[in-house]
Amino acid sequence: MRRPDHQTQTDVTAGAVLAPYLRAQAADFLRSLRLHRENSAPTDAGPRAAEQAAGALRRSSRRISGTLHTFRAALDPLWAEQLRTELAWLSGTLAREHAYADRLHRLLEALHGLSGAPLPAARAESGGSGPGATATDKERAVLGVGAARAGALLERQLTLARTRAHSAALQALGSARFHAVADAVALLASEVPLSAAAGAPAAELLRKPADRAEQRLLGAVAALPSDETTAPYNEAQDAPWHQTRLMLRLHRYAHEVVRGAPDPVLAGPGHALDLHRDAAEAASAAASAARTPRIAPATAYALGVLHADQRHEVEAARAVFRETWPHAAAVTAVARP
Numbered sequence: 001m002r003r004p005d006h007q008t009q010t011d012v013t014a015g016a017v018l019a020p021y022l023r024a025q026a027a028d029f030l031r032s033l034r035l036h037r038e039n040s041a042p043t044d045a046g047p048r049a050a051e052q053a054a055g056a057l058r059r060s061s062r063r064i065s066g067t068l069h070t071f072r073a074a075l076d077p078l079w080a081e082q083l084r085t086e087l088a089w090l091s092g093t094l095a096r097e098h099a100y101a102d103r104l105h106r107l108l109e110a111l112h113g114l115s116g117a118p119l120p121a122a123r124a125e126s127g128g129s130g131p132g133a134t135a136t137d138k139e140r141a142v143l144g145v146g147a148a149r150a151g152a153l154l155e156r157q158l159t160l161a162r163t164r165a166h167s168a169a170l171q172a173l174g175s176a177r178f179h180a181v182a183d184a185v186a187l188l189a190s191e192v193p194l195s196a197a198a199g200a201p202a203a204e205l206l207r208k209p210a211d212r213a214e215q216r217l218l219g220a221v222a223a224l225p226s227d228e229t230t231a232p233y234n235e236a237q238d239a240p241w242h243q244t245r246l247m248l249r250l251h252r253y254a255h256e257v258v259r260g261a262p263d264p265v266l267a268g269p270g271h272a273l274d275l276h277r278d279a280a281e282a283a284s285a286a287a288s289a290a291r292t293p294r295i296a297p298a299t300a301y302a303l304g305v306l307h308a309d310q311r312h313e314v315e316a317a318r319a320v321f322r323e324t325w326p327h328a329a330a331v332t333a334v335a336r337p
Helices: 014-038 046-070 077-115 130-173 176-188 207-222 235-259 264-290 297-324 328-335
Strands: none
Touching: 014 046, 014 176, 014 235, 046 077, 046 207, 046 235, 077 130, 077 176, 077 264, 077 297, 130 176, 130 264, 130 297, 207 235, 235 264, 264 297
16 A cells, blocks of 8 residues: 655644654664664574674664754754764664675675686697687686685685674674663654654655755766766776765655655665675775785786776676666756756
């Protein structure tokens, strides 16, 4: 059943729209926190269940934080800003362990794909191979040797980073700062500190902030560098794409509030931007590993190939985003001076 569009209802107040949404997200937060605590014990099912609970905890934190940011005019401003800041800290702290684990898995899978193919047939068995085939054979052999060492190096570095992130997350979850955040969210689950303006119709008070979130997104998309001017290996050009991903997330959350449901047409572009972020960070990790002192030339070569592979994945994600982005006409309108 389709939920009502709050923007078209003149008899519904902004508070009547915001409060149930924030209470529901706060309830999800508390439920995820309980599941995380229950599954943090060292059992066979514990780590996986705890990881899923941490993911749900991050999602509810982001939604509450994004809603407080976009619709702060309808909320107590000091309370909203303080809680938004604390939830951003919590979400970022919990996300790092998951990010390192995913990055390692992505890089090892890519290395396997790059080096797992069998080497070309011996030159004596392939008539007319020529010098080009010989060079290819040598490159494949070097890559095969270096890939194993590169994988071991990445595993050491990223596992260490993940272990540190895990320790930081556990420390954060046991801190007084986190308990204060949890208490604030528990209060939010029962009572939302609304401003006096929240009594205004939702169509008036919520539409403008939601529209501004959409216009910021459209502006961010319009500011993306064109394919013709983008250098595949210029990591500095990743920043506008990361900003667009953030703007898309805020727009999605605002849409959930005012429309009552996610916008399905943004699922594809959002997934493409997630892949873009993952590939860009994986490429950066490969480049960082390649700068490790005193590594073997074959290892450095394999890491260079891996870096190039992930940068190609960055370009592919950008192409998918452009193909799935549904608002080309609106972007043109925003970009026009």
